[in-house]
Amino acid sequence: MRPGVLTLHGFLGSDKRDLIEILEEDEAEVRRMGTSHRAIADKMAYLRDRGKDGLGEFIDVDPHFEVRVDSVRGGIPSPFGGPGLIPKTNTTVRNTALQREIVYTDINIHLIGEHGFYEGKGSLFRMEPHELVEILEVETEQQQTELPSNR
16 A cells, blocks of 8 residues: 555555545545445446547547546556456546546546545545545435436
């Protein structure tokens, strides 16, 4: 997790908390927002997959996203161990309705979806759960269970 082991800058940034504290705080925030790590990671992956059709250029994704996917050769292992090397892919998502943009990587998708890990405060690739939920418009559990009315 620290700099120079798997990556030049590591996954913890300047965060002095123990890993378990980082995980617990982000878990609490995700629960307060009424969603899950899996739902966040799934939306990230969905937009990445749609953006791949743009071949490195921004493309429109309904309802009001612009997505660009850039990849470089190679991969990076998860600091938690696991599925081998994860591709080095950067996804940029613009939410044109909110006029906000966010950039994330395939390792972010893996770390969030499989481990509930958004990286430490001060990390170059730290993802704030509330920003992901807002910008990517991740549905809450309540929205997922609501049925359309027959009015």
